[in-house]
Amino acid sequence: MATRVQVVPQISQETFDQVVKENIDDFDMTPEEAVADAAEQFKSQGVDLSNILLRPPPDGADGSEEDHPALVAIKEYMSLLSEPAASVESVVAVLKSIKTHCSEKPVKLLIGNNGGLAVLLAGCERYTTADAIADATLAGVTSAAFEALCALLFEQPDLAGPVQADCIATTEGETAKPTPEIIRLCGLIKVAATASDRAHALSIKAARYAVFMHESNRQAFVVEGLIELCLAAAEARPSSAEVVAQATMCLRSLTKDDDPRVPFGKGNEHTKMICTEYHGLDRLLKVVQACHAGDKPEPTAAAELFKTLSQLAMRDEYCKKIVDLGCLDYVLPALEAFAANETVAHAGCTLLRAVAGNDEVKRLIGARGGIALIIDTMNQQLRSEKVAEQGAAALAALLLKTPANATAVAAAGGPHVIVTVMHMHPDAVKLQRQACMAIRNCVVRNRELVDDVLGQGAEAVLNIALQKHKDCADEAKAALRDLGCKVELRERWTGKKNNLDGSVKSAHD
Numbered sequence: 001m002a003t004r005v006q007v008v009p010q011i012s013q014e015t016f017d018q019v020v021k022e023n024i025d026d027f028d029m030t031p032e033e034a035v036a037d038a039a040e041q042f043k044s045q046g047v048d049l050s051n052i053l054l055r056p057p058p059d060g061a062d063g064s065e066e067d068h069p070a071l072v073a074i075k076e077y078m079s080l081l082s083e084p085a086a087s088v089e090s091v092v093a094v095l096k097s098i099k100t101h102c103s104e105k106p107v108k109l110l111i112g113n114n115g116g117l118a119v120l121l122a123g124c125e126r127y128t129t130a131d132a133i134a135d136a137t138l139a140g141v142t143s144a145a146f147e148a149l150c151a152l153l154f155e156q157p158d159l160a161g162p163v164q165a166d167c168i169a170t171t172e173g174e175t176a177k178p179t180p181e182i183i184r185l186c187g188l189i190k191v192a193a194t195a196s197d198r199a200h201a202l203s204i205k206a207a208r209y210a211v212f213m214h215e216s217n218r219q220a221f222v223v224e225g226l227i228e229l230c231l232a233a234a235e236a237r238p239s240s241a242e243v244v245a246q247a248t249m250c251l252r253s254l255t256k257d258d259d260p261r262v263p264f265g266k267g268n269e270h271t272k273m274i275c276t277e278y279h280g281l282d283r284l285l286k287v288v289q290a291c292h293a294g295d296k297p298e299p300t301a302a303a304e305l306f307k308t309l310s311q312l313a314m315r316d317e318y319c320k321k322i323v324d325l326g327c328l329d330y331v332l333p334a335l336e337a338f339a340a341n342e343t344v345a346h347a348g349c350t351l352l353r354a355v356a357g358n359d360e361v362k363r364l365i366g367a368r369g370g371i372a373l374i375i376d377t378m379n380q381q382l383r384s385e386k387v388a389e390q391g392a393a394a395l396a397a398l399l400l401k402t403p404a405n406a407t408a409v410a411a412a413g414g415p416h417v418i419v420t421v422m423h424m425h426p427d428a429v430k431l432q433r434q435a436c437m438a439i440r441n442c443v444v445r446n447r448e449l450v451d452d453v454l455g456q457g458a459e460a461v462l463n464i465a466l467q468k469h470k471d472c473a474d475e476a477k478a479a480l481r482d483l484g485c486k487v488e489l490r491e492r493w494t495g496k497k498n499n500l501d502g503s504v505k506s507a508h509d
Helices: 011-029 031-044 069-079 089-103 105-113 116-126 130-134 136-153 180-192 197-213 215-223 226-236 241-254 267-277 278-289 299-312 316-324 328-337 342-355 358-366 369-381 385-399 403-411 414-424 431-441 449-455 460-468 470-482
Strands: none
Touching: 011 031, 011 105, 011 431, 069 089, 069 316, 089 116, 089 136, 089 342, 105 116, 105 136, 105 180, 105 449, 116 136, 130 403, 136 197, 136 403, 136 414, 180 197, 180 226, 180 316, 180 460, 197 215, 197 226, 197 241, 215 226, 215 241, 215 267, 215 449, 226 241, 226 267, 226 278, 226 460, 241 278, 241 299, 267 278, 267 299, 299 316, 299 328, 299 342, 299 470, 316 342, 316 358, 328 342, 328 369, 342 358, 358 369, 358 385, 358 403, 358 414, 369 403, 369 414, 385 403, 385 414, 385 431, 403 414, 403 431, 403 449, 414 431, 414 460, 431 449, 431 460, 431 470, 449 460
């Protein structure tokens, strides 16, 4: 089901400033009163003012914001970049100031609209030269430069490139072309590969922010080679949880179709490219293996790798290949070792749910003890809605048309845990839906389990879900039906005898 995106009207800074000036000139308001009145007017009309500086207009003749502290900091940074002997302390201080200014959305927009991205890119390029990387005293400056760049690009991907409408108007549209900014960002990832783990991770993070909800940029980055850069980064630094996490998150961002401004995206094509052209599944499983080489894997890296593999498991053959490459050798022990870690628990259940789309994999997970691990993980994370949802979804997938797995679920106390999470999270409609399917799949081919499931209180929670959530009504009714419980099953209109509203047709109809 497509997600509905609510469009909230916004205005430009110039429009807001004009209304403030009118309040001052025409109604003799003080600057503070004029700003408050203008803000109240626009808010009453449903306008989102999160991008507006709520202050009196600049006094300059041209209405410029040159004296704003954020732009002063950018100018100071430009000046320091031109000084070969600029002190580390002064550069880091101004970069921290810029990063702080970027925490306010209107100020961040102001910096972006006044050439801030070009300045920050130039700074990152200066501090990732061979000489700069070799100078240990500049390591902190390099990281600070990338942190400021990431702060500016966060929620401002348009700075890296505009929407290329001609490339995304149709499914057969041409692929978007890299902008100079995108080329420079990818260049920074290449040179940062020889810098510190921190700088390398932040360079990838900047690219990830530049593709967030921006289809044109996403396509352009793929053309510029971002897929290979991310895979190579994870392969080169598997011991760095930060690099692995940023590289895998960036790969996932390339597979999404999340830009509400465009009708068509190439997320699925990018997924196929990662898996086939770039051999991403093989390479990521080697990274997983390297991350698990020690006594205990780093949980953040493990979780992000599991999430990425689950995102790539979009086709049956990919599910099978992920398991054939040894995925279960790592995800099952990780669930056992980190069952109390919500992030790993969620990611592990998500991956098992994804690969369980293959029938052979379902049986293998059951034979390897995966079902008991999922149930134990859910039991340890009862308060976590997202773990409960993915755990229930994994069980629903593993139980589908697999009676042996249903027996294993019942033996591990699965029905009790499923009913418990339904009781604990009555408003979580996605969880309720997955739990309904898990209960139904557990008994539909194993009638001997009906009494056990009913004994856990399944009928009551299913009826609550049925009454409370229309989105899982079909699943709840199916579960109640297969449990032998009383349920009203209404035949959908077949075009005969009755009208659409259920009334009987008259003789004149």
